Structures are given as C-alpha cells and as structure tokens.
Amino acid sequence: MRQRKEQTGPRTTGLNTTSMKRIHGSIAHDLGVDIVTGIYKPGDTLPGEIEFSEQLDVSRTAYREAVRILSAKGLVESRPRTGTRVTEKERWNLLDPDVLAWMFEGEPSVEFIRDLFELRMIIEPSAAELAAVRRSGADLARMGHALEEMARHGLATEAGREADQLFHHAILEASRNAPLMTLSSTISAAVSWTTIFKQRKRKLPRDPVADHRVLYEAIGNSDPVAARAAMVDLVRLAQEDTELSL
Amino acid sequence: MRQRKEQTGPRTTGLNTTSMKRIHGSIAHDLGVDIVTGIYKPGDTLPGEIEFSEQLDVSRTAYREAVRILSAKGLVESRPRTGTRVTEKERWNLLDPDVLAWMFEGEPSVEFIRDLFELRMIIEPSAAELAAVRRSGADLARMGHALEEMARHGLATEAGREADQLFHHAILEASRNAPLMTLSSTISAAVSWTTIFKQRKRKLPRDPVADHRVLYEAIGNSDPVAARAAMVDLVRLAQEDTELSL
C-alpha cells in the first residue's frame, strides 16, 4: 500500500508550477520541502534508491525522476557510491518558483523574508521606471482594468489580491525585459504569500487602491521618476504591513 | 550505436552546473539548447518517448529523466495523450543557471543581452550599497585578495577574469542577502560570457583595475553612496565594452 508523506494541509497557494498529480511530482515536492525547511541539511545523504522505494512502496523510477527534479533546481547532487547529497545553500536556485513555494510551506525565517522584501525594493521600482518609458496603450489598459477590479473588490478579498497580482504583472510586461519579468513575478508571488500568512492590521488605515492609482497615473504620464517613487511607496507599505519585528 | 547530437564545440565556459557526464544530462542539455535557441518553438511537441529513444538509441528512462529536468526549469510540460510540449517563453526560468548557459551556446539576441545588462545595472549597484553597510573584515580581505590577483594578471587573461568573478562574488556575499546572491552570481556569469564572445577593443583605454579599486575602497569605508556610484561605473564600462550596436 502506498504510504506517502501526509499532505501538508490546506495551505495551498494555487501557484505551484510543478504538478503534484504524478507520483514523481509529489515525491519531489515532499523531499524539496524537507530540504528547504532544513529536515535534510546540506551534506546529508538522501535515502538510497532501493531503501526509499521499498519503504514508501514506489518504484525506483519514480524516486529517481523526483531526484532529477531536485537536482535540476540545485538542491541535491547524485554520484555513484556516495549517493545523493543535499548541496550547500549557496547552490540552491532560490528564485526557482517551486523552491520558493516550498520555502513558504514551512515557516520561512524572518531573515529570508527580509531578504525578499529587500530584493523586491531593488527590483520593482526599476521595473516601474522602465514601464513608464516603454508601456504601450494595451499595457495601460490592462493596468486600468486590474485597478478597477481592485477598487471593486477591495484588497482584503481573494479577488482583490488577484487583481493586485495582475496589476503588477502588467507593469512587468510593460518593462519589456524578459529576465526581469520572470524574476519579479516570482518575487511578487512570494511576497504575496508572506502577506497572506503574516499580515497584520494596518496601524494607519490608508487606501491602498489609491496608492496603486498614483503609480498607474505616473506610468500613464510616461513619468519614470514618479513611477519609481510610487512603487517605492507601495513596496514600503506592503513591508510595513508584514510582521517582521525588525 | 549511440548517435547523439554532435557536441557544440569548444565554447565551453566551465560554469555549467548540470554535469553532462551522464546520458540523461546530455540529452537535457541538447534538448534545452534546441529549445532556448528556437529550434523547438513554444507549442511544439517533442518527440514521443518511443520515437526518440529508438532513433537515438537510448532508453526511454534516460529520455524521461531528461524531460524531467527540462520540466523542472519550466521549458516543457508533459501530459498523457498530447505529449511533451514546449511551454510559452514567459514560463521559462530564464535565471536558472543552466537555462542561461544554454542560451549562450547559441547566439543570444541583442535584446536579450541588453536585458541582462539592464538587470545587472539594477541589481549590482544595490548589492554594492548593501555590501558597504554589512561587509565584515573577512569580506574585505577576500575582495582585497581578488583585487591583487586582478592587478597581477590583468583583466585580459583568464586568471584575471576569474579574479574579477571572485571580486564580485565577495561583494555579493557581503550583501548578506541570499536570493540576491544566487541571482547576481548567475547574472554576472552570463555577462562574463557575453564579454568573452562579444568584447570589442576599448576606445578610450582606461584602467579597469583602478575602477575596481575605487569600489573596494568605498566598501572599505562603509560608504554606500560611493559604492553604488562605483559599481554603476563598472557596469557601464562593461556594457560599453560589449558590441551591442544600440
């Protein structure tokens, strides 16, 4: 009887890219979570293929394909005789969407979340700046539509957060920089998980939709300086909304 | 007789993370290159498992593990009945070290290289700024050592470029931001390949080691503003050294 690790529960974000519908996928998921949450530490040896497959009643094939996935993301390294070892943290592809998602299935450290906000504060204002210069009318229309949705539902709702994601995504597309897009969409997804799990009540209630509108107008006016400033405000606000107890 | 795709030649950078010593690794490499260079386009279906394995005389197992690797990097998606399809470019993990390396086995487009420099110009100055605030004595010692090596060998030599990489790596470590590290080390590697393949003669000869020293001193003085400025200079210089015919 198959006896895989119990599922981690209802903390599903719906943003996972690796489908877990297949066995190799769920093994990769479970092992990946165990690695990034520190149950397996760098240098540790994963169970051998025979051992693992017999204990969990899956085939070596499925386990091996899972290890390939982890290896592709830099989490492990396999060699004959020594087995499959967890690699040093510096080698991990921390910006891989799956790795990041696995991080957030545990309780990411305060330092890591701080790092992500820091990175976001570096990336997104520049993206907004580029978007203000390069955006097309179609980009602007998408942002406007997302803005309407945010206004209609409010940022506290699921639909509102979705519209927020769409808004940011439109900005990134408008930046016309492919690597920047993949990077920033990953980061904003991670940050949104942070928001979901660690959000606290805002001390000074302020209209976040209005803040987004400021950014929208700056981009519409092709004003990169204002766009950067508006994005800085947005990110700072989000950061202040998160319990980090710095 | 095994009859894999002919190797792409002597353009080895020595920075590849995925070992190609195994069959599944070289299949993933070859297919990955074919995908990112556009031989297979988004929406195209990769050869079926039976077909591929028979034509190239490898086992289905090896081919499947290769596809797992590509799938983990967001390049393809497999489903029963429809086969394995190349995904849209937006889904590719462009910042995965392997994907980036595969890009540079072809002739990356001018736009893509421009994007990378743009990203580097966004990331590295901020990293230098953080490093100026957070660096330890050990960090500084490493940078100093790398600087000496650069001065001894000159930036035109292999050893010099290696020291340059070390210098930048030390700065990133000093920034104390893990995601930033993985990102920036990837980017600088990519940019260094660009430099190798597309470098042109500098019009106004200028001492690059001296420019690095300015950055080093700024970080030593814990002066984030000067550090940012120095890094901006360095990146701009590198960009001007690259044939982009903007």
Added chain:
DNA sequence: CCCGCCTATTTCTCTGACAAATCGTGCAAT
C-alpha cells in the same frame, strides 16, 4: 446543439537486470 461514453494514444509507473562509476581498503613497492 449539447452532453456523456468510448477509444486510441501518450505519458506514467513498475519490475528486474546489468553496466558504470567511485570510494575505501589492503597490498606491494619504494
């Protein structure tokens, strides 16, 4: 025209076997 069943195709999983790589050991030569 729409909905559910059926079928063909493809990936997915499993099994068992052998090949290849590599680390450690122990022996031999210096």
Added chain:
DNA sequence: ATTGCACGATTTGTCAGAGAAATAGGCGGG
C-alpha cells in the same frame, strides 16, 4: 613509513518490457 595501484563493495546510471492511468478527440444519444 609512505606512496601508488589493483580490487572489491556500494550506489547510481542505463536498459528492456509490460501494464496502468490519464486525456484529447470522436461518436452516439438525448
């Protein structure tokens, strides 16, 4: 005592074949 080398044990890597599961597309009934 140290160095070098062959060898054996262990683990991953590769292969072949069979069946299970999923799914797109066609077919038929309502």
